[in-house]
Amino acid sequence: MDRRSFLKTGLLTGSMLVTGTSLYGCADLDILDTDLVTDDVSLALGALVPVFFAGVLPDEPQMRKQKIKQVIDGMRIAMKRLPPHTLKELEDLFGLLTNRLTMLAYTGSFSYLNEMPTVQAMKLIEGWRTSYIGLLNTAYEGLKELLVASFYGNPENWTVLNYNKPDLGV
Amino acid sequence: MIADPIKQGLAKGWDHVDGAKLTSSQHYEADVVIIGSGAGGGISAEELAKAGFKVIVVEMGGFKSSSDFVMEEKSAYPDLYQESSGRRTKDKAIGILQGRTVGGSTTVNWTTSIRTPEPTQQYWRDKFGVKLDGEDALIPYFEKAEVRLNIDPWPVPPNPNNQALLDGCEKLGYKSTVVSRNVKGCANLGYCGMGCPINAKQSMLVTTIPGALNNKAKLITNLYVQNFKWAKDKVTGVEALTIDQDFQRRKSVKVTIKAKHYILSAGGIGSAAILKRSEVPDPSERLGKFTFLHPVVISGALMADPIKAHSGAPQSIYSDEFLFKDGVDGKAGYKLEVPPVHPILIGTKLVGYGEQHAALMKQFNNIQVHISLIRDGFHPESPGGTVELSNQGDPILDYPITDYIWDGVRRSYLSMAELQFAVGAKAVLPIHKKGGSYTTWKSAKEAINNFPLENYWSSVVSAHVMGGCNMGENSNTSVVNSYGEHHQLENLSILDGSVFPTSLGANPQLSIYGLVYRNVERLINRLKP
Ligand SMILES: Cc1cc2nc3c(=O)[nH]c(=O)nc-3n(C[C@H](O)[C@H](O)[C@H](O)COP(=O)(O)OP(=O)(O)OC[C@H]3O[C@@H](n4cnc5c(N)ncnc54)[C@H](O)[C@@H]3O)c2cc1C
Ligand code: SF4
Numbered sequence: 001m002d003r004r005s006f007l008k009t010g011l012l013t014g015s016m017l018v019t020g021t022s023l024y025g026c027a028d029l030d031i032l033d034t035d036l037v038t039d040d041v042s043l044a045l046g047a048l049v050p051v052f053f054a055g056v057l058p059d060e061p062q063m064r065k066q067k068i069k070q071v072i073d074g075m076r077i078a079m080k081r082l083p084p085h086t087l088k089e090l091e092d093l094f095g096l097l098t099n100r101l102t103m104l105a106y107t108g109s110f111s112y113l114n115e116m117p118t119v120q121a122m123k124l125i126e127g128w129r130t131s132y133i134g135l136l137n138t139a140y141e142g143l144k145e146l147l148v149a150s151f152y153g154n155p156e157n158w159t160v161l162n163y164n165k166p167d168l169g170v
Numbered sequence: 171m172i173a174d175p176i177k178q179g180l181a182k183g184w185d186h187v188d189g190a191k192l193t194s195s196q197h198y199e200a201d202v203v204i205i206g207s208g209a210g211g212g213i214s215a216e217e218l219a220k221a222g223f224k225v226i227v228v229e230m231g232g233f234k235s236s237s238d239f240v241m242e243e244k245s246a247y248p249d250l251y252q253e254s255s256g257r258r259t260k261d262k263a264i265g266i267l268q269g270r271t272v273g274g275s276t277t278v279n280w281t282t283s284i285r286t287p288e289p290t291q292q293y294w295r296d297k298f299g300v301k302l303d304g305e306d307a308l309i310p311y312f313e314k315a316e317v318r319l320n321i322d323p324w325p326v327p328p329n330p331n332n333q334a335l336l337d338g339c340e341k342l343g344y345k346s347t348v349v350s351r352n353v354k355g356c357a358n359l360g361y362c363g364m365g366c367p368i369n370a371k372q373s374m375l376v377t378t379i380p381g382a383l384n385n386k387a388k389l390i391t392n393l394y395v396q397n398f399k400w401a402k403d404k405v406t407g408v409e410a411l412t413i414d415q416d417f418q419r420r421k422s423v424k425v426t427i428k429a430k431h432y433i434l435s436a437g438g439i440g441s442a443a444i445l446k447r448s449e450v451p452d453p454s455e456r457l458g459k460f461t462f463l464h465p466v467v468i469s470g471a472l473m474a475d476p477i478k479a480h481s482g483a484p485q486s487i488y489s490d491e492f493l494f495k496d497g498v499d500g501k502a503g504y505k506l507e508v509p510p511v512h513p514i515l516i517g518t519k520l521v522g523y524g525e526q527h528a529a530l531m532k533q534f535n536n537i538q539v540h541i542s543l544i545r546d547g548f549h550p551e552s553p554g555g556t557v558e559l560s561n562q563g564d565p566i567l568d569y570p571i572t573d574y575i576w577d578g579v580r581r582s583y584l585s586m587a588e589l590q591f592a593v594g595a596k597a598v599l600p601i602h603k604k605g606g607s608y609t610t611w612k613s614a615k616e617a618i619n620n621f622p623l624e625n626y627w628s629s630v631v632s633a634h635v636m637g638g639c640n641m642g643e644n645s646n647t648s649v650v651n652s653y654g655e656h657h658q659l660e661n662l663s664i665l666d667g668s669v670f671p672t673s674l675g676a677n678p679q680l681s682i683y684g685l686v687y688r689n690v691e692r693l694i695n696r697l698k699p
Binding site: 032051052053054055056074078080081082083084085086122125129130134137138141142144145148149151152153154155158160161162163165166168 | 172240241242243244247248253254256261262359361367368416417418480481513514517518522523524525527528529531532534535560562564566603625626
């Protein structure tokens with residue numbers, strides 16, 4: 001397969017993100033019992049968290065690792081409450097993120113996300129963000145939404161904002 | 171300790187069934203079953219229960235109350251919003267906020283209360299023959315709602331976020347209005363969107379739903395209405411599935427309900443979805459179509475002084491300067507307001523990621539935000555969206571953004587930026603992927619005029635879903651009549667925001683309260699033995 005066919009494979013998988021209907025169906029809700037954040041997905045997300053939160057993650061390696069894990073765990077909890085059709089789309093998105101062929105298509109590097117230097121992971125994200133292909137845009141937005149909600153939903157991280165919720169004295 | 175009226179009511183013996191706790195399938199019967207406990211469902215439930223009817227209210231969300239409202243988006247979004255606040259249109263270009271909890275969207279709304287604008291009512295009379303005159307006039311019913319829900323102009327000075335809109339309007343000579351709010355004892359906290367922690371907001375959760383329960387209504391929560399059963403010209407029953415703690419449907423535990431009359435108050439998208447799943451007759455072919463959103467675009471501004479837009483009544487000023495500027499059916503008009511600014515809400519919207527995003531988030535307290543709500547549905551090029559069903563029956567709104575709306579988007583960005591510079595913004599940040607941080611009105615104007623206006627480039631959101639089951643007097647061009655009575659199914663009424671034939675050009679709650687008060691009064695007279 002040449003580079004263009006790789007791209008096409010990636011796009012085909014990805015097209016489900018947009019239609020939201022392709023694969024799931026019938027009556028079965030198996031997806032609800034599947035942990036979509038597999039070890040591979042965790043590793044890939046682990047490479048993206050530093051891209052999304054550059055400038056607010058701690059520098060100290062242990063604390064940094066801990067914070068990255070916290071963001072991914074928060075995301076996993078939030079996902080439990082999403083409707084099946086959204087979970088199906090996330091499964092497809094995670095498929096893209098853990099697929100070496102798509103990585104090659106989007107970053108020019110035949111390695112997994114977690115093996116890439118951060119600059120290259122950034123290239124992927126920037127490519128998706130500014131792509132004229134709708135599904136890559138929605139993939140970017142979907143990821144950003146989940147990650148930002150997990151990070152800034154956590155009161156521990158409100159120090160970045162110099163914000164706190166009111167104290168009702170109860 | 172803040173008293174929780176819901177916990178107190180339950181302790182006193184309200185008739186509440188939690189679908190999530192049912193272990194076997196059940197059947198219930200009533201005079202009237204109401205599906206949805208939001209603006210339309212709440213008003214209907216209290217009136218019917220007070221009139222002595224045996225009422226069952228069904229709600230797919232949970233019975234959350236002030237003790238659960240801890241002013242954190244992390245729990246509020248999954249607990250209180252449809253799809254954990256992640257609902258989007260089919261192409262994902264528009265994010266949709268809707269409530270999914272007892273009280274519906276009123277439990278999480280921002281309390282702005284505005285009567286249906288006269289030009290909108292006139293459009294409905296002219297195009298759909300909607301009855302709004304003489305004894306059908308809405309004014310007495312708006313007044314009734316204003317008394318019941320304590321709706322009054324907000325007497326407290328606006329928070330700095332709203333003050334910026336007021337000052338900008340004054341500087342530029344634009345119209346502005348002080349918002350009326352449905353609150354009692356409001357402490358000006360600013361957390362209306364996460365459920366009011368002190369029960370000050372007069373949402374359906376703390377007013378009409380308790381009113382109905384005090385009059386012997388039964389409330390079944392965590393119960394998802396799948397469809398109606400019907401035969402000939404009558405609905406014969408409701409089929410529903412219970413929902414588990416994670417808001418997922420349980421196919422194993424079902425509920426059926428039989429009643430003499432059925433009221434659909436599942437809101438925009440929700441009501442049309444139930445009717446579509448039920449495959450009811452739809453000779454006008456309008457069911458689910460003409461769903462409107464007041465598409466919203468956003469403009470941020472960095473101010474020299476702290477704004478703390480998370481604090482204080484979220485909306486206290488609006489401007490209708492551009493709402494009907496080009497007539498009711500001319501170029502897209504828009505209403506200017508401000509939103510509350512909370513960490514997730516703004517974090518997901520601010521452009522970019524990494525260092526760029528972090529730099530903005532660090533200025534969280536100095537971000538002022540304007541929003542522009544575009545009036546959709548009054549022009550042939552603004553047909554709104556269509557409710558479709560996913561393979562699993564979940565509603566998905568297909569809402570293509572037309573060039574007509576995009577034109578309104580561009581003018582909205584311009585108006586908002588001009589207003590923000592008028593009050594001394596250090597930089598204006600239109601929420602658009604091409605949008606930078608502009609330090610002069612001239613540079614912002616030039617950039618906005620060159621923005622590509624397409625899906626995903628502009629961040630577009632909606633908190634006002636309307637239509638999909640439009641009212642009208644001609645059954646060829648409407649789903650229900652002016653009174654919400656279904657044209658084909660005799661014992662079915664739709665009493666919620668889904669009956670509007672267009673958007674409103676005003677935040678919807680008071681329009682729904684007024685119309686539903688009028689229509690449920692008529693229904694009560696009709697059903698009385
Ligand atoms: C964040 C936010 C802020 C807002 N701010 C304002 C404001 O300041 N002023 C204003 O006027 N309006 C505001 N609105 C909009 C306003 O609250 C709504 O337009 C209004 O509540 C709609 O009333 P409704 O009866 O049509 O539907 P809703 O109030 O949404 O109620 C519908 C109910 O039906 C339930 N339901 C749906 N499908 C099913 C099913 N299949 N089975 C069982 N139950 C079902 C839902 O869970 C929901 O509880 C806001 C909305 C949001 C989300
Ligand atoms: S602003 Fe008022 S109504 Fe809104 S949450 Fe705060 S106290 Fe409640």
